[in-house]
Amino acid sequence: MGKFITLEGPEGSGKTTVAKMLLDALRKQGFSVFATREPGGTDIAEQIRHIILDPRNTAMDARAEALLYAASRRQHMVEKILPALARGENVLCDRFIDSSLAYQGHGRGLGIDEVLQLNLFAIEGHLPDVTIFFDVSPEVGLKRIDAHKGREVNRLDLERLDFHHTVREGYMEVIRRYPHRFIVVDANQPLEHVFHDALTQLVERLK
Numbered sequence: 001m002g003k004f005i006t007l008e009g010p011e012g013s014g015k016t017t018v019a020k021m022l023l024d025a026l027r028k029q030g031f032s033v034f035a036t037r038e039p040g041g042t043d044i045a046e047q048i049r050h051i052i053l054d055p056r057n058t059a060m061d062a063r064a065e066a067l068l069y070a071a072s073r074r075q076h077m078v079e080k081i082l083p084a085l086a087r088g089e090n091v092l093c094d095r096f097i098d099s100s101l102a103y104q105g106h107g108r109g110l111g112i113d114e115v116l117q118l119n120l121f122a123i124e125g126h127l128p129d130v131t132i133f134f135d136v137s138p139e140v141g142l143k144r145i146d147a148h149k150g151r152e153v154n155r156l157d158l159e160r161l162d163f164h165h166t167v168r169e170g171y172m173e174v175i176r177r178y179p180h181r182f183i184v185v186d187a188n189q190p191l192e193h194v195f196h197d198a199l200t201q202l203v204e205r206l207k
Helices: 015-028 043-053 062-086 097-107 112-123 138-147 161-177 191-206
Strands: 004-008 033-037 090-094 130-135 182-186
Touching: 004 015, 004 097, 015 033, 015 090, 015 130, 015 191, 033 062, 043 062, 062 090, 062 097, 062 112, 097 112, 097 161, 112 161, 130 161, 130 191, 138 161, 182 191
Parallel strands: 004 090, 004 130, 033 090, 130 182
Antiparallel strands: none
16 A cells, blocks of 8 residues: 655645645655645546635535535545555645645634544545645735736635634644644745755655
């Protein structure tokens, strides 16, 4: 079995950019890596992604949002993640269950434990082996999004600043619960420093 590696962070943390850099670097070092993302990763899951992130869907209920993420995650897991791990590939996934715990569990106020139970049903207990958390202040993250004109603007980007602070608090709580699998990287640093810190610590775990 390969290792299941997930990347997490608030909006504007740079994790998606670093994910591409990590993929190239790990492959150059001889690691077999399969890259994917959430929500999405498969045709059905991508269709659900469009519904979740569409800026027009501001009326979406918080529980409906959590259920859609879990449904997308289930389809992604059975179609892509588990088969890749079974082939012996390391899976590098941009977002996974911890996003739901932070955004819907804590950010939306549904409760981390309640959202955890919903998602454990969806993934049948297949938690990540390693999670890299790119920690950035909401002010810095949202400023980066505003400056990046080519980036997809999704429904979560439109939330108020206090929501993003609450999401970060949620991530901190999740890290306190699962300290053994988290690598925390200061994402307020320049991109190259963030990449170097993430790669160094991840390779150490993989070895």
